[in-house]
Amino acid sequence: xxxxxxxxxxxxxxxxxxxxxxxxxxxxxxxxxxxxxxxxxxxxxxxxxxxxxxxxxxxxxxxxxxxxxxxxxxxxxxxxxxxxxxxxxxxxxxxxxxxxxxxxxxxxx
Amino acid sequence: xxxxxxxxxxxxxxxxxxxxxxxxxxxxxxxxxxxxxxxxxxxxxxxxxxxxxxxxxxxxxxxxxxxxxxxxxxxxxxxxxxxxxxxxxxxxxxxxxxxxxxxxxxxxxxxx
Numbered sequence: 001x002x003x004x005x006x007x008x009x010x011x012x013x014x015x016x017x018x019x020x021x022x023x024x025x026x027x028x029x030x031x032x033x034x035x036x037x038x039x040x041x042x043x044x045x046x047x048x049x050x051x052x053x054x055x056x057x058x059x060x061x062x063x064x065x066x067x068x069x070x071x072x073x074x075x076x077x078x079x080x081x082x083x084x085x086x087x088x089x090x091x092x093x094x095x096x097x098x099x100x101x102x103x104x105x106x107x108x109x
Numbered sequence: 110x111x112x113x114x115x116x117x118x119x120x121x122x123x124x125x126x127x128x129x130x131x132x133x134x135x136x137x138x139x140x141x142x143x144x145x146x147x148x149x150x151x152x153x154x155x156x157x158x159x160x161x162x163x164x165x166x167x168x169x170x171x172x173x174x175x176x177x178x179x180x181x182x183x184x185x186x187x188x189x190x191x192x193x194x195x196x197x198x199x200x201x202x203x204x205x206x207x208x209x210x211x212x213x214x215x216x217x218x219x220x221x
Contacts, residue, residue, distance in 0.1 A: 008149060032208050034208070036210075041214075042214055042215070043199055043212030043213050043214050044152070044212050045212070046209045046210070049207065049208070049209065088151065090210075092208060095140060095208065096157065096167075097210065099151045100151055101149060101150065101151035
């Protein structure tokens with residue numbers, strides 16, 4: 001079993017839908033949790049960053065961390081076609097992050 | 110701002126050939142990383158350099174070597190390329206404090 005599990009999708013939703021992306025992990029030492037967005041043929045870019053458990057909101061994006069369940073989520077409200085990308089969760093205890101496989105999201109007009 | 114720059118962007122090699130992927134960052138970061146990304150496998154760490162003059166193996170180091178030439182540059186070398194090394198390679202630098210990784214645009218390598 002990988003340290004970080006993420007469903008690769010693809011996840012296809014209509015424009016305006018609420019999207020939920022999730023990762024589970026097994027390493028209790030992880031304290032920093034991140035979501036990266038990767039457009040086709042580009043490098044990943046940091047989207048959200050949270051420390052320990054709780055919620056963090058940034059515009060249409062909300063990141064949730066539940067350390068007791070070893071489960072993290074990214075919610076996208078009012079999804080747009082421009083949100084179509086691969087979303088990778090990442091987490092770390094020290095300074096070396098471990099990435100999930102990424103979930104491919106398609107938002108169709 | 111250039112950020113992280115990788116060269117070349119595309120390369121086709123024959124089995125057994127060697128090549129070096131170059132990476133440079135202009136953000137004065139201490140730590141740099143090389144990842145490979147394969148379909149369904151996510152990002153896997155090949156090697157990393159916590160600071161100038163140090164390098165360490167990651168999850169999948171076999172068949173690769175690295176050089177941290179100075180604080181800005183971190184190169185990845187394939188001494189004898191194999192078809193299993195066909196992949197997209199990403200270099201990244203690490204901003205201490207936030208822990209954010211900044212990625213280059215990737216180098217797409219095909220080994221025939």
